[in-house]
Amino acid sequence: MSLQVSELNSFSVERLRSEFPILKRSMGPSNLVYLDNAATLQRPRRVVDREREFSLRSNANVHRSAHRLSFEATELFEEARKKLANSLGATDSHELIFTKGATEAINCVAQTWGMDQLQEGQEVIISRAEHHANFVPWQQLCRRKKLKLQILELDAEARIQPSALEGLLNSNTALVALTALSNVTGAKTPLGELIPIIRAKTSAKILIDACQALLYETEFLKNYPVDFLVGSGHKMGAPTGIGFLWGKRELLEAMPPYQLGGEMISVVYDSDSRWSGIPYKFEAGTPPISQAIAWGECLRFWEEQNRDWLDAHLKALTERALKKLEEVSELRILGPLSAKDRHPTFSFSVEGVHPHDLVTFLDSKGIAIRGGHHCAQPLHRQMGFGSSARASLTYYNQEEEVDLFVEALKESILFFRRLSP
Amino acid sequence: MSLELLYRDLILEHQQSPRHFGRIAEADAEAEAFNPMCGDRVHISLKIEPQEKKIVGQAFEGEGCSICMASASMMTEEIEGLNLDEVESRVESFRSLMKGERPSGELGEDILALQGVAQFPVRIKCALLAWTCLKDAIDEWRESKKSRETGESTADSKGA
Numbered sequence: 292m293s294l295q296v297s298e299l300n301s302f303s304v305e306r307l308r309s310e311f312p313i314l315k316r317s318m319g320p321s322n323l324v325y326l327d328n329a330a331t332l333q334r335p336r337r338v339v340d341r342e343r344e345f346s347l348r349s350n351a352n353v354h355r356s357a358h359r360l361s362f363e364a365t366e367l368f369e370e371a372r373k374k375l376a377n378s379l380g381a382t383d384s385h386e387l388i389f390t391k392g393a394t395e396a397i398n399c400v401a402q403t404w405g406m407d408q409l410q411e412g413q414e415v416i417i418s419r420a421e422h423h424a425n426f427v428p429w430q431q432l433c434r435r436k437k438l439k440l441q442i443l444e445l446d447a448e449a450r451i452q453p454s455a456l457e458g459l460l461n462s463n464t465a466l467v468a469l470t471a472l473s474n475v476t477g478a479k480t481p482l483g484e485l486i487p488i489i490r491a492k493t494s495a496k497i498l499i500d501a502c503q504a505l506l507y508e509t510e511f512l513k514n515y516p517v518d519f520l521v522g523s524g525h526k527m528g529a530p531t532g533i534g535f536l537w538g539k540r541e542l543l544e545a546m547p548p549y550q551l552g553g554e555m556i557s558v559v560y561d562s563d564s565r566w567s568g569i570p571y572k573f574e575a576g577t578p579p580i581s582q583a584i585a586w587g588e589c590l591r592f593w594e595e596q597n598r599d600w601l602d603a604h605l606k607a608l609t610e611r612a613l614k615k616l617e618e619v620s621e622l623r624i625l626g627p628l629s630a631k632d633r634h635p636t637f638s639f640s641v642e643g644v645h646p647h648d649l650v651t652f653l654d655s656k657g658i659a660i661r662g663g664h665h666c667a668q669p670l671h672r673q674m675g676f677g678s679s680a681r682a683s684l685t686y687y688n689q690e691e692e693v694d695l696f697v698e699a700l701k702e703s704i705l706f707f708r709r710l711s712p
Numbered sequence: 713m714s715l716e717l718l719y720r721d722l723i724l725e726h727q728q729s730p731r732h733f734g735r736i737a738e739a740d741a742e743a744e745a746f747n748p749m750c751g752d753r754v755h756i757s758l759k760i761e762p763q764e765k766k767i768v769g770q771a772f773e774g775e776g777c778s779i780c781m782a783s784a785s786m787m788t789e790e791i792e793g794l795n796l797d798e799v800e801s802r803v804e805s806f807r808s809l810m811k812g813e814r815p816s817g818e819l820g821e822d823i824l825a826l827q828g829v830a831q832f833p834v835r836i837k838c839a840l841l842a843w844t845c846l847k848d849a850i851d852e853w854r855e856s857k858k859s860r861e862t863g864e865s866t867a868d869s870k871g872a
């Protein structure tokens with residue numbers, strides 16, 4: 292017992308931050324306060340070191356040559372696949388396809404499964420909170436195949452309500468594609484409630500965009516038995532240029548290939564070809580090899596941190612940010628107002644100050660936030676926001692940074708309203 | 713780079729009370745431009761006197777940051793009563809100002825308040841949006857005038 296306590300105490304935000312060299316970078320007057328983690332997470336030194344080491348020592352193409360170096364690279368690449376499958380809670384690593392990112396993974400499902408399997412009159416449900424990556428591919432598929440696109444509307448705090456989904460489900464529903472955690476509102480989708488409802492009422496397939504959730508939810512597939520799952524490495528500290536599509540074996544096997552070329556074939560004749568088995572059928576061309584190996588290292592890095600400590604710290608950050616933001620009367624939050632429904636990703640507008648101007652003001656103080664529509668125009672339009680500013684926090688952020696951010700926000704309001712009557 | 717240099721009082725003043733804000737009901741030329749990065753949108757409408765190709769009415773409308781809105785507002789003042797060649801030369805001058813160069817031609821005094829934007833590369837697009845939109849509107853007007861004229865002349869020759 293006492294051992295556990297001392298173990299917990301040895302974790303601290305300072306220690307965690309020391310693993311991320313960029314957090315020590317000076318940005319003019321002060322050190323970087325990085326609050327744009329929903330766009331991309333910073334990378335632990337170990338992840339960068341691992342990619343570098345692979346590149347300098349073991350680099351070779353995979354699945355191609357019989358020499359030792361290629362064998363080694365292939366082993367490392369496939370080990371990374373197993374590691375990722377394992378951390379997702381998948382039992383069969385062949386169900387895991389490496390892609391360029393979550394965007395490509397969703398497009399792959401829309402272009403192959405969607406084009407091949409869906410029939411005129413069937414319905415696709417997405418939520419109002421989807422990132423364009425999980426919105427536009429379905430919108431366009433529906434136009435091309437004459438399917439009905441159903442947009443699941445949110446409540447006043449931009450949350451998905453199970454009853455609202457229930458109202459849309461019917462025997463024509465072929466797919467429900469939802470985010471697990473919104474990159475704009477920070478709302479956690481109540482998948483534990485939604486999945487049984489979908490399964491009970493329809494035979495629709497379920498695709499989950501777990502981009503924002505993966506770092507915070509281990510063994511996702513054990514908790515949430517879905518049909519397709521997608522994510523991007525860079526949202527959890529791995530390099531850019533790599534993501535994944537996980538799908539149930541029988542679905543992937545029935546799908547036609549997405550792109551054609553090397554690696555994905557078993558035999559090519561003059562007039563026709565045969566495809567490899569999964570996952571290779573969907574991995575045409577040279578895959579992101581060093582990125583996959585670095586991702587494996589990233590997963591190990593997070594596993595070595597203490598989950599209880601991380602979760603408690605994140606909760607404290609969320610509560611502090613909500614409390615502090617409440618002090619700013621000019622501010623309107625696009626998302627849940629209580630800590631229990633949300634992750635510390637806060638999108639908001641400030642009366643009379645455009646988000647882009649806020650970004651520039653905070654940037655001058657070394658604080659990186661984002662302004663715009665965060666790849667979610669239909670959400671902003673529906674909720675009556677032209678655009679918003681977004682501060683997104685993660686494990687390595689500190690309560691002091693929350694305070695700095697809110698102070699700067701208050702200052703910016705005075706600055707931009709200095710001429711207001 | 714100081715924020716005071718970017719956000720001059722004149723800029724905030726234009727943002728708060730934009731000039732020529734709205735749409736001209738029966739515009740001779742109009743265009744709309746978007747900045748997908750931040751969601752800014754600007755719509756320009758113009759009344760053009762076709763003989764002298766002179767601007768006789770101008771309006772803008774849209775939503776965006778203070779740089780974008782102030783730039784659009786100042787622009788509508790800048791082009792008042794000019795002919796299209798002069799307008800295009802001002803667009804070029806403004807572009808050079810945003811590159812941090814000396815303006816290639818004449819520019820009004822107010823516009824120089826936007827000079828500081830050149831030091832903030834990420835914001836240059838915001839300042840340019842209205843000007844790009846203006847250029848689009850003029851290009852389109854010229855195109856359609858040309859096709860109207862050739863259309864008329866073929867109609868004439870057919871009639872004859």
Ligand SMILES: Cc1ncc(COP(=O)(O)O)c(C=O)c1O
Pocket residue numbers: 329330391392393394395422424425470472473474500502503523534666
């Ligand atoms: C919720 C969500 N879905 C999809 C994406 C797309 O990810 P990527 O750009 O890495 O393909 C992102 C990130 O931009 C995201 O936040």
